[in-house]
Amino acid sequence: MGTAELLQFAIAGLKNGSIYALVALGFTIVYASTGVINFAQGEFVMLGGMLSWWSYSMFDVPLVVAGLMGVALTAVVGIVFELVAIRPRKDGNPLALIIITVGGSLLLSSLARHAFGPLEKSLPAFTPGPSFRVLGAAIDRQTLWIFALTAIAVVLLSLLYTRTRVGKAMRACSIDRSAARLVGVDPRSMVTLSFALAAALGALAGLATTPLTQTAFNIGPSFGIKGFAAAILGGLGNPFAAVIGGLTLGLLESMSIAFISSTFKDAISLLVLLLVLFVRPQGMFGRAVREKV
Amino acid sequence: MRRRFVALGVAVLLCAVAVLPGCTTDGEPGVDAGDAEPIRIGAVLSVTGPYAGLGVPERNAIELEVARINDAGGINGRPLEVLYEDDATDEAAAQAAAVKLIDRDGVVAIIGATGTGQSMAMRGDVERAGVAQVSMAGGNVITGEFSEWVFQTPWPNRVVVPFILSYLQEQGMTRVALISDSGGYGKDGVQITKEEAAGFGVEIVAEETYQRDDKDMTAQLTIIRGAAPDAIMLWGAGSEAPTVLKNAKDLGIEAPIIGAPGNARLELIEGAGDAAEGFTFAAGHILLPESYGVGTEAYEVATDFVDRYTEAYGVGPDIFAGHAYDALHIVVEALKRLPAEGFDAADVRDEIEATNGFIGVGGTFTYSADDHNGLSESDLTLYRVVDGVWVLAEEAE
Numbered sequence: 001m002g003t004a005e006l007l008q009f010a011i012a013g014l015k016n017g018s019i020y021a022l023v024a025l026g027f028t029i030v031y032a033s034t035g036v037i038n039f040a041q042g043e044f045v046m047l048g049g050m051l052s053w054w055s056y057s058m059f060d061v062p063l064v065v066a067g068l069m070g071v072a073l074t075a076v077v078g079i080v081f082e083l084v085a086i087r088p089r090k091d092g093n094p095l096a097l098i099i100i101t102v103g104g105s106l107l108l109s110s111l112a113r114h115a116f117g118p119l120e121k122s123l124p125a126f127t128p129g130p131s132f133r134v135l136g137a138a139i140d141r142q143t144l145w146i147f148a149l150t151a152i153a154v155v156l157l158s159l160l161y162t163r164t165r166v167g168k169a170m171r172a173c174s175i176d177r178s179a180a181r182l183v184g185v186d187p188r189s190m191v192t193l194s195f196a197l198a199a200a201l202g203a204l205a206g207l208a209t210t211p212l213t214q215t216a217f218n219i220g221p222s223f224g225i226k227g228f229a230a231a232i233l234g235g236l237g238n239p240f241a242a243v244i245g246g247l248t249l250g251l252l253e254s255m256s257i258a259f260i261s262s263t264f265k266d267a268i269s270l271l272v273l274l275l276v277l278f279v280r281p282q283g284m285f286g287r288a289v290r291e292k293v
Numbered sequence: 294m295r296r297r298f299v300a301l302g303v304a305v306l307l308c309a310v311a312v313l314p315g316c317t318t319d320g321e322p323g324v325d326a327g328d329a330e331p332i333r334i335g336a337v338l339s340v341t342g343p344y345a346g347l348g349v350p351e352r353n354a355i356e357l358e359v360a361r362i363n364d365a366g367g368i369n370g371r372p373l374e375v376l377y378e379d380d381a382t383d384e385a386a387a388q389a390a391a392v393k394l395i396d397r398d399g400v401v402a403i404i405g406a407t408g409t410g411q412s413m414a415m416r417g418d419v420e421r422a423g424v425a426q427v428s429m430a431g432g433n434v435i436t437g438e439f440s441e442w443v444f445q446t447p448w449p450n451r452v453v454v455p456f457i458l459s460y461l462q463e464q465g466m467t468r469v470a471l472i473s474d475s476g477g478y479g480k481d482g483v484q485i486t487k488e489e490a491a492g493f494g495v496e497i498v499a500e501e502t503y504q505r506d507d508k509d510m511t512a513q514l515t516i517i518r519g520a521a522p523d524a525i526m527l528w529g530a531g532s533e534a535p536t537v538l539k540n541a542k543d544l545g546i547e548a549p550i551i552g553a554p555g556n557a558r559l560e561l562i563e564g565a566g567d568a569a570e571g572f573t574f575a576a577g578h579i580l581l582p583e584s585y586g587v588g589t590e591a592y593e594v595a596t597d598f599v600d601r602y603t604e605a606y607g608v609g610p611d612i613f614a615g616h617a618y619d620a621l622h623i624v625v626e627a628l629k630r631l632p633a634e635g636f637d638a639a640d641v642r643d644e645i646e647a648t649n650g651f652i653g654v655g656g657t658f659t660y661s662a663d664d665h666n667g668l669s670e671s672d673l674t675l676y677r678v679v680d681g682v683w684v685l686a687e688e689a690e
Contacts, residue, residue, distance in 0.1 A: 005515055008544070012511035019508060118345030120532045122564045131543040138511075140543040213508050213536050214564040218343050222506035257512040262501045263475060 004136030009258040010251065015143045017250020018150040022205035023227025024234065024242035025153065026198035031236045032174040033187075033194035036094045039101040040081065041202055042224025043108040047074045048203025049215030050112055053121040063124060071203040077108070078199025082192045105220060113217040120214040123207075146208045150243065153201055157239045170194060233273050235286025244285060249273075329367070329633075331374035334624055335394030337405030337415065338617075342382025346560070348407040350610060351429055351617035352377065354598075355404070357605050358621050368625060369633035375621075376400060380411050387411035388418065395422045401628075401638045402427070402645070404620045407613075409435060409477055416440060425642035427623055429616040431530075431554065433481045436665045444645055444665045446619040446655055447612070448577065448673055453553055454485045456670040457526065457575055458493040461551070466523035470499035470548070472513055472537060474529030482528035482553055498522050507533055511540045522548050530555025535564030542568040549573060554673075557612050562678055569678045573686050577655045577672055579615040584674045584685055595654045612655070619653035626651055 023045055030038040052070025056063060085100050131140035160167040172180040173190045181187055205223065206215060226249065234245020249269055256268040276284060336355055339348035355375060363372050376398050378390035387406045394400045395418060402425045406412045409432030419426040419442045428435050431447040461469060471486060473479030483500065490497055499520035501513035514537070517525060525548050527537055534556050541550060552574035562569045578584045582595035598618055602610040610618075627644035648660045648667065656672025675686035 005519060008515045009512050012509055012515070015511070016509050113341065113345070118341075118349060120346075120560045120564060122535075122560075122566075124566070131545075138544050140539075209508060212539065214532050214560070216532060219506060254512040257501075257516070262503065262513045262516075266504055 002136075005258075007135055007137040009254045011137055011139050011143065013251035013254030014247060015146060015250065016253060017230075017247035018146045019205055019209055019223075019246070020226045020230040020249050021150055021243040021246025022153060022201055022208070023223050024230035024246045025157065025239055026202045027228055027231040028236055028239060028242045029157075029194045029198045029201070031231075033170060033191045034086070034092065034094075034097060036097040036101065037228065038195075038198065039098065039224060040105040040108060040220075041198060041227060042220035042222070043105050043112075044074055044078060044199040044202030044220075045206040045209075045223040045227075046109065046112060046215060046217065046220040047077055047199075048206025049123070049210035049219075050116055050121065050206070050217070051203070052207045053123055053210065053215065054116065056123060063126065066123075067207045070207055071200050074203035074206075075196045075200040078195040078197075079192055081108075081199075082195035086191065086195070087188060105224070109217050109220050116217060118217065120216045121210070122214045123210045125211045142208070142212050149204055149208050153204060154239055154243055157197075157201075161239070166193070229270070229273055232283055233276060235280075235283025237283075237286045241283060241285035245283065248284070329371040331372045332368055332628060333374045333376060333398060333400045335376050335378065335390075335398065335400040335403040335405070337378045337380050337387055337390045337394070337403060337407075337411065339382040339407035339411065340377075340379040342380075344382040344407045346558075347429075347613040348379075348382075350614040351407060353606055354602065354610060354614040354617040355621050357602060358618060361601075362625060368628045369631075371633055373625065373628075375404075378405075380406055382408060382411070384410050384414035388414040391415040391418045391426075395419070395424055400424065401636075401641045402624045404429070404617070404624065406430065412443075416443060419443065422638070423642070424638045425624075425645050427620040427645070429613070429620050432477060433485065434477075439663065439665065441646075441662075442642060444623070444660065444667075446616045446623070446653070446658075448554060448656070448668050449666055450482045450485045450553070452666070452668055452670055453575055453673065454482065454489050455493075456673045457551060457553075458486070458489055458495055459670075460575075460675060461495055461524055462493045464524075466549075467495055468498045468521070468523045469495050470501075470517040470520055470522035470525045471497060472501045472503070472510065472517060472525060472527055472529075474531060474533065475502040475504050476529075476531075478530050478553075478555060479528040482526075486526065486528070503529070503533055503537075505531060505533070508536070509540065510537050511544065514540050514544050514546060518544055518546050524548050525550045527552040527556065529553075532560070532564065535561050535569070538565040538568040538572055551575075554612060557676070557683075559611070562681055562683070569681070572678045574676055574683075575673050576612055576676060577615060578674055579610065579612055579654045580676060580683060581674075581685060582654075591652050591657065594652050598654050610654075615654040619655045619658065622653060623648055623651060623658060 026041045048070050051073045052067050055069040056066035081104055085104050089096055125142050126145050127141050129141055131138045161171055169185040170190045172185055173187045177187045230246035230249045231242050233249055234241035252269040252272055253265045256265040338352050340352055359373055359375050367373055380387035380390055394403055404427050407429055409430040412428040412430045412435050425442055427444045429446055433449040433451050436445045471483055473483045499517045503510050527550055550572055554576040556574045557576035579595050582592050585591040599609055627641055630644050631640055646660050648658050651658045656668045658667040660667045676683040677686040677689040679689050
């Protein structure tokens with residue numbers, strides 16, 4: 001196998017990996033604020049693509065405006081979902097909340113089917129044109145966009161968490177909810193905010209992938225599963241871990257295809273995920289002990 | 294406390310909404326024309342779930358045709374009533390629907406299901422009760438694993454594969470790579486292709502698969518590119534096909550890509566954009582009825598259906614609507630040959646098997662005691678995507 005092929009496999013892996021990373025970020029954010037896995041995260045990806053397509057085809061606006069509308073509308077859906085389904089469950093019982101998110105996921109995809117129909121929708125590429133060649137390997141423009149959007153999302157998220165009052169308040173809530181409340185932070189609005197952020201990140205993944213793969217009402221769970229695996233692999237702690245988890249998962253898959261078999265790629269990456277969790281149950285970069293019990 | 298109940302209520306509601314679509318059904322009385330007792334047949338369709346894109350046009354086609362048949366006086370003076378069941382693309386639901394139609398509604402024949410898995414799930418019950426089933430799914434297994442009660446309207450892979458292979462042979466493309474959906478349809482196509490390839494002087498030089506909902510097939514196509522094939526055969530019917538075309542274009546693969554009837558969808562062209570140019574696929578004549586030859590009876594039947602369907606629904610019928618048209622009319626023609634009263638489900642089956650030279654929109658059907666598909670390679674034609682629309686491949690060349 002030559003360098004060009006190897007590079008091509010790496011690019012394919014990083015491309016899938018970036019998508020997984022964006023989805024994984026959403027899992028991480030909601031987990032930090034509520035301690036639960038939000039199984040509706042994949043539906044936010046679906047809605048991001050769907051609502052962008054809807055804005056694009058309904059209002060005849062430029063793609064960038066339609067994309068922003070899609071992401072913003074999905075964030076609103078995330079907020080509404082939190083207010084209607086999560087917040088009324090005041091005791092924060094994780095099992096109940098997880099089941100609520102599972103129900104919400106099914107509800108959102110059913111609603112999308114009724115609103116937009118069963119067929120696939122597509123969006124044009126952000127910047128149409130032939131793919132670039134790097135050392136004999138091809139890299140298409142949309143892939144570069146996916147890399148860029150993932151990078152921007154991670155940087156902005158880190159800045160939010162470390163440099164802004166709101167971000168610090170969110171972290172404070174995840175460390176100690178009661179203590180945060182004592183210093184004047186409202187934990188409930190932080191939870192709402194985390195759902196808005198998670199929905200927006202999921203929507204961004206949906207928007208970025210729709211020009212490549214189209215979108216449909218039923219794509220949510222497959223994004224959700226891969227993103228969840230990436231988040232677990234990295235460790236459900238910080239955005240950085242989610243991104244590394246996503247990229248690792250993507251690379252594992254493409255290298256499985258390259259060196260073993262495309263039929264078993266999912267089995268192989270799940271096997272590696274299991275092995276990692278045997279050795280480090282908290283994931284590659286997770287903290288061994290959670291501060292919040 | 295009250296709030297707790299509210300939260301619980303919301304959760305229950307969410308689950309209920311999520312579960313319900315699978316079990317909604319409605320038996321619609323087809324007509325009120327005539328005082329005679331209606332003839333009841335069942336239709337099990339995937340109107341929701343992943344195959345909704347197939348099941349909806351199927352239902353449209355059946356509704357359109359039933360209304361027309363009843364307006365023209367029904368069958369032997371009796372109105373036709375179709376009881377619709379939605380299987381939500383779920384095998385268990387399809388089986389339950391079959392039981393309901395047979396045991397509660399007492400239908401004399403069943404059309405369905407939309408998908409191969411769902412069609413197979415119904416088999417036990419149609420055999421138990423002795424009711425004929427006409428499936429609209431393309432899986433080879435449906436009539437390949439023969440049952441005297443089960444018939445099929447689409448072209449199974451054992452008809453499609455030799456058709457495509459003989460085209461490759463004609464073109465002198467002897468080194469062929471396969472990329473397929475790891476699900477039933479792809480697996481079936483690949484297996485038959487491997488069995489038949491040598492007979493057409495075709496060598497399989499690479500064989501790759503992808504999973505449902507995969508986002509990127511660059512890695513698989515990189516391996517295929519390394520094998521330097523003359524042509525690539527794509528076995529898959531889902532929304533992943535456009536991604537394969539796009540990735541191939543990005544990698545600079547110049548070998549032509551050839552697909553199966555499941556790719557005969559406008560969404561493929563829409564999704565792949567420029568990358569769809571030159572994509573060649575095999576499908577029935579319905580996409581361009583003139584391929585039957587203008588003026589032939591098959592041409593008249595197909596254009597008549599295309600015109601009426603387009604007028605009623607604002608879009609042209611796809612191949613799936615055509616499969617439903619054929620399934621319904623095969624049953625209707627059998628019923629017409631029977632007396633108006635005093636026949637049972639077994640008589641209907643016998644008459645369906647006696648279908649001889651029925652000209653539908655998917656081809657000309659002749660069933661026999663050992664062939665319940667009844668189509669041949671001449672019912673297929675090759676299409677090619679040129680400037681964003683499909684044209685006949687021979688005209689494009």
